[in-house]
Amino acid sequence: MKKLKLKAAVIALAVIMLTLATQSTYAYYTTTGKATNVVTTGGIDFIIHEKTDQGTEFPAEGVYIIPGDIVSKEVSVESACEHPFYLRVKLVYGVNQQELSAEDCFKLNIDETNWKLHDGWYYYAGVVQPGETTPNVFSHVEIVGSAVDNSYIGKTLTLSVLAQAVQSENNPISGTDAYTASGWPVA
Amino acid sequence: MKRIFALVLALLLLCAAVAPVYASDGNVVYNGNARKFIFAPGSPYSPTDLFPEFKGAMPGDSLVQRIEVKSAASDVTVYLRALGAHKDSAAFLSQLRLRVEMLEDGGATNLFDAAADKTAQLTDWICLGTVRSGGEVELDVILDIPVELDNQYSDQIGYLDWEFRVDELPAESPETGDTAQPALWGVTLMFSAGAISLLVSCKKRKRA
Numbered sequence: 333m334k335k336l337k338l339k340a341a342v343i344a345l346a347v348i349m350l351t352l353a354t355q356s357t358y359a360y361y362t363t364t365g366k367a368t369n370v371v372t373t374g375g376i377d378f379i380i381h382e383k384t385d386q387g388t389e390f391p392a393e394g395v396y397i398i399p400g401d402i403v404s405k406e407v408s409v410e411s412a413c414e415h416p417f418y419l420r421v422k423l424v425y426g427v428n429q430q431e432l433s434a435e436d437c438f439k440l441n442i443d444e445t446n447w448k449l450h451d452g453w454y455y456y457a458g459v460v461q462p463g464e465t466t467p468n469v470f471s472h473v474e475i476v477g478s479a480v481d482n483s484y485i486g487k488t489l490t491l492s493v494l495a496q497a498v499q500s501e502n503n504p505i506s507g508t509d510a511y512t513a514s515g516w517p518v519a
Numbered sequence: 520m521k522r523i524f525a526l527v528l529a530l531l532l533l534c535a536a537v538a539p540v541y542a543s544d545g546n547v548v549y550n551g552n553a554r555k556f557i558f559a560p561g562s563p564y565s566p567t568d569l570f571p572e573f574k575g576a577m578p579g580d581s582l583v584q585r586i587e588v589k590s591a592a593s594d595v596t597v598y599l600r601a602l603g604a605h606k607d608s609a610a611f612l613s614q615l616r617l618r619v620e621m622l623e624d625g626g627a628t629n630l631f632d633a634a635a636d637k638t639a640q641l642t643d644w645i646c647l648g649t650v651r652s653g654g655e656v657e658l659d660v661i662l663d664i665p666v667e668l669d670n671q672y673s674d675q676i677g678y679l680d681w682e683f684r685v686d687e688l689p690a691e692s693p694e695t696g697d698t699a700q701p702a703l704w705g706v707t708l709m710f711s712a713g714a715i716s717l718l719v720s721c722k723k724r725k726r727a
Contacts, residue, residue, distance in 0.1 A: 338718055338719075338722055342715060342718065345711045345714055345715060346711075360686060360687045360688060360689055361554055361686075361687045362684065362685070362686050362687075363549070363554050363555065363556070363684070363685050363687075364556075364682055364683065364684045365547075365549075365555065365556030365558070365682070365683050365684075366567070366602070366680055366681070366682045366683075367547070367556075367558045367567040367568070367569050367680065367681045367682075367683070368565040368567050368568065368605075368678055368679075368680050369565070369567075369568055369569050369570045369573075369678070369679050369680070369681060370562055370564040370565050370568045370570055370573070370574075370676060370677065370678055371570060371573045371574075371576065371612065371615065371635065371662065371676075371677045371679070372564070372573070372574045372575060372576065372674075372675065372676050372677070373575070373576050373577065373611075373664070373668075373672055373673055373674060373675045374575035374576065374577050374673065374674065375673035375674035376673070414575060415575070415577060499577055499578065501577050501579065501580070502577065502578060502579025502580065502666060503579070514666075
């Protein structure tokens with residue numbers, strides 16, 4: 333038994349020698365790297381311009397008027413984003429006396445070629461492209477003499493322009509009817 | 520000679536005209552000499568940004584980003600895993616669907632299909648294959664923006680991290696005839712001789 337153990341040990345050592353003689357050493361590198369990737373979404377934005385026929389800004393404090401006056405006021409909308417959109421505007425009339433109505437006090441020369449009335453909104457008959465400014469919705473306001481009587485003396489009549497836009501990308505419409513687009517805010 | 524030159528020029532121009540042009544590919548290059556990754560093109564949001572095509576996305580968009588993974592100067596096995604969205608980006612990116620496909624001869628292998636904030640099928644390392652020096656692996660990343668995406672997600676920025684790993688393959692150098700390791704031989708012989716002597720002396724003592 334002891335002889336067998338000795339022989340086994342000698343053989344084992346010989347095997348070790350042989351293995352070491354033929355063994356090659358393999359080593360390889362592992363490298364990692366991290367990428368921080370970014371996704372962004374776009375948006376829709378615009379600017380409402382109200383100017384006089386002289387190219388100046390319409391006075392924020394308003395103008396004094398008498399019945400029959402025709403006031404120069406050019407209203408247009410300029411794209412302020414990088415995506416095209418459909419556009420609609422609503423004209424809101426007001427007077428600072430609850431008993432009075434401003435609805436019939438103004439007469440506007442709406443550009444009905446480019447702005448189509450539907451459900452109280454004027455829809456632009458096209459798509460506003462990035463950087464583009466629409467044609468004027470109207471360019472002057474007539475103060476209707478028959479409607480603005482003495483009860484309006486000293487009162488303030490207001491004409492506000494409300495605008496809304498919805499993306500035109502991935503949003504088909506029927507013909508040129510922008511009111512058929514999806515995503516218009518619910519009133 | 521002039522005719523040959525003109526012909527060569529015409530062929531070069533033709534190749535340029537018909538070669539597939541990807542406006543903004545992402546590039547991952549492993550530099551084996553420096554043992555580091557280079558990510559391009561980057562963006563103002565992140566210097567390692569691989570998604571130049573995923574900017575200004577709008578509801579209803581389905582955008583495709585091609586990414587090329589290359590090795591320079593080394594043969595490597597390439598792996599990929601997703602680390603998920605940054606904490607502040609999770610709510611936004613969870614609204615979007617992201618898919619990753621690895622392009623292979625005649626088809627594509629789906630690697631990932633989940634919300635963009637998740638790690639999902641790329642939670643663990645996925646092997647993209649072996650890339651020889653100068654070779655590449657191509658990935659297509661598809662981003663789907665739901666058409667009903669709410670207005671609150673307009674003009675948003677979302678960050679998500681990917682990690683790449685390479686294992687450099689052993690270099691197969693040509694035989695030079697000098698592969699001996701003298702030092703190792705010497706140590707082994709000495710050890711073996713000592714062990715054998717010890718065993719033999721032990722045996723003799725026992726006989727005695």
